[in-house]
Amino acid sequence: MAIQKTYEEINEKIRRGEAVVLTAEEVSQMALTCTPEEIAEKVDVVTTATFGAMCSSGAIVNFGHANPPIRMEKIRLNGVPAYEGLAAVDTYIGATACDPENPKYGGAHVIQDLVDGKDIELEAWGKGTDCYPRKHIKTVINKETVNEMILFNPRNAYQNYPVAVNSTSQMKYTYMGSLLPNMRNATYSTSGELSPLLNDPEMKTIGIGTRIFLGGTQGFVVWPGTQFNTSKPKNEFGIPVGNSATLAVMGNLKEMSSEFLQAAYYEKYGVSLFVGIGIPIPVLNADIAKNVSIRNEQIETTVCDYGVEGSPALGRVNYAELRSGEIEVQGKKIRTAPVSSLSKARKIAEILKQSILAGEFEISKPVQMFPTNTSLKSLKEVKGGTE
Amino acid sequence: MQKKRYVLKFPPQSGDQPFSYHLVKDFDIRINILRAEVWPGKTGSLVLELEGTTTNLKNGIAYLQENQVSCEPLNKKITWDNARCISCGNCTAVCFAGALQMDPEKWELQFDPEKCIVCELCVPACPLNLFKIDFRE
Ligand code: SF4
Ligand code: SF4
Numbered sequence: 001m002a003i004q005k006t007y008e009e010i011n012e013k014i015r016r017g018e019a020v021v022l023t024a025e026e027v028s029q030m031a032l033t034c035t036p037e038e039i040a041e042k043v044d045v046v047t048t049a050t051f052g053a054m055c056s057s058g059a060i061v062n063f064g065h066a067n068p069p070i071r072m073e074k075i076r077l078n079g080v081p082a083y084e085g086l087a088a089v090d091t092y093i094g095a096t097a098c099d100p101e102n103p104k105y106g107g108a109h110v111i112q113d114l115v116d117g118k119d120i121e122l123e124a125w126g127k128g129t130d131c132y133p134r135k136h137i138k139t140v141i142n143k144e145t146v147n148e149m150i151l152f153n154p155r156n157a158y159q160n161y162p163v164a165v166n167s168t169s170q171m172k173y174t175y176m177g178s179l180l181p182n183m184r185n186a187t188y189s190t191s192g193e194l195s196p197l198l199n200d201p202e203m204k205t206i207g208i209g210t211r212i213f214l215g216g217t218q219g220f221v222v223w224p225g226t227q228f229n230t231s232k233p234k235n236e237f238g239i240p241v242g243n244s245a246t247l248a249v250m251g252n253l254k255e256m257s258s259e260f261l262q263a264a265y266y267e268k269y270g271v272s273l274f275v276g277i278g279i280p281i282p283v284l285n286a287d288i289a290k291n292v293s294i295r296n297e298q299i300e301t302t303v304c305d306y307g308v309e310g311s312p313a314l315g316r317v318n319y320a321e322l323r324s325g326e327i328e329v330q331g332k333k334i335r336t337a338p339v340s341s342l343s344k345a346r347k348i349a350e351i352l353k354q355s356i357l358a359g360e361f362e363i364s365k366p367v368q369m370f371p372t373n374t375s376l377k378s379l380k381e382v383k384g385g386t387e
Numbered sequence: 388m389q390k391k392r393y394v395l396k397f398p399p400q401s402g403d404q405p406f407s408y409h410l411v412k413d414f415d416i417r418i419n420i421l422r423a424e425v426w427p428g429k430t431g432s433l434v435l436e437l438e439g440t441t442t443n444l445k446n447g448i449a450y451l452q453e454n455q456v457s458c459e460p461l462n463k464k465i466t467w468d469n470a471r472c473i474s475c476g477n478c479t480a481v482c483f484a485g486a487l488q489m490d491p492e493k494w495e496l497q498f499d500p501e502k503c504i505v506c507e508l509c510v511p512a513c514p515l516n517l518f519k520i521d522f523r524e
């Protein structure tokens with residue numbers, strides 16, 4: 001009879017210390033000699049992970065009220081602008097925020113400094129109201145002084161991503177790294193067969209409410225990420241061959257560690273945040289076992305020319321080729337380099353595996369599954385606005 | 388025998404002269420070109436590793452200087468703060484000398500200073516700013 005396990009059955013095994021947990025790389029190896037049915041029978045959970053720069057990240061912070069109180073209508077954290085439109089003392093500090101005078105230190109650095117327990121200078125201004133009379137405050141905050149600090153990333157963990165090259169005669173500095181002229185290098189960003197959404201391409205187990213590893217602690221998938229797109233072309237293995245689905249994730253920043261949350265500055269681009277995410281996939285049946293068995297050579301993505309407006313597609317390659325150090329695009333051999341950390345992703349997958357084995361991390365059934373028919377809109381320009 | 392690295396700067400009129408030929412033939416110096424930026428009719432620069440006896444190296448360099456080619460020892464090196472490295476790989480994208488490479492098993496960054504030609508491209512390429520140019524000898 002075909003295997004069908006429930007989340008509760010797997011959690012029972014986790015509690016008893018009997019669950020069999022493998023990383024996505026380990027199960028891909030196992031699949032070379034085992035059928036999906038055998039894998040579904042033997043394996044309970046597969047851990048996936050990624051550690052890449054994710055610009056759509058940020059943190060919600062509540063500072064607490066000063067005496068006399070202030071309604072903060074302009075906020076700076078170590079000089080970096082934070083959002084002022086959230087009540088009196090709540091803010092959202094976006095990872096890519098920065099003071100143009102000091103572009104190399106941005107929101108991501110503030111977030112990392114907060115995580116590291118460092119003191120941050122908070123300066124805020126208000127117009128002064130009857131209930132919030134104060135007009136200015138300059139003080140110091142840190143992890144211990146604030147009420148809450150919550151990581152809330154609207155778009156992380158892209159399911160696949162294009163390979164970047166640059167066909168122009170000028171160096172291009174991008175979030176995909178420094179792209180040398182005349183297609184002399186190519187950069188790629190996902191962790192391939194270890195990447196979360198590539199192991200569950202139809203998101204049969206990942207949805208709203210999925211408990212995950214986030215930045216060194218337990219967090220949650222709270223929504224489909226922004227630009228969530230399920231209508232990208234797929235290859236014969238069901239893998240979308242470009243950027244498609246994404247996740248919105250949330251977790252307690254106070255419990256996170258800068259080992260898994262790292263601020264970054266890209267030359268002539270700006271600030272971003274490397275985020276460590278690990279997602280356990282319960283092997284409920286042979287179908288899911290087949291999905292988590294995906295190997296690098298089966299995961300393809302599109303090569304795009306970042307030097308040209310609209311980043312036109314130039315070809316398609318797979319992750320085994322990308323990892324070999326060289327790909328061929330339009331008859332030209334191009335050296336490849338990763339821009340996300342596979343060694344960190346492996347570490348996260350292993351930590352997650354160990355904490356499931358130790359019974360410290362249980363899998364969760366999504367409260368609601370993601371939409372299955374979304375596509376992307378681009379921004380239309382209307383002359384003169386609404387005039 | 389000695390092996391040393393030099394930065395050569397050429398004036399515009401010298402771009403076509405076969406200096407390397409003379410260094411090899413007349414001074415018995417072995418040349419390893421680490422980096423070349425020479426365009427005929429324009430100024431150019433070369434980073435070379437020269438190997439020869441002390442006397443031959445001295446004479447070879449004197450010969451270059453007589454021909455208006457400046458020849459300074461390469462006294463810069465790149466330092467890497469490996470404790471903070473996250474092995475993202477961004478720097479390997481620009482290192483054509485092969486000094487920065489990902490270990491194909493562990494996917495951790497490997498830096499081989501011997502191969503570094505101090506092109507400095509990795510300095511802006513690292514999103515954590517972990518490379519510094521060290522000017523000491
Ligand atoms: S770019 Fe910087 S952080 Fe990334 S691998 Fe190179 S040295 Fe390490
Ligand atoms: S300076 Fe950096 S990029 Fe250039 S050769 Fe040395 S290590 Fe490689």
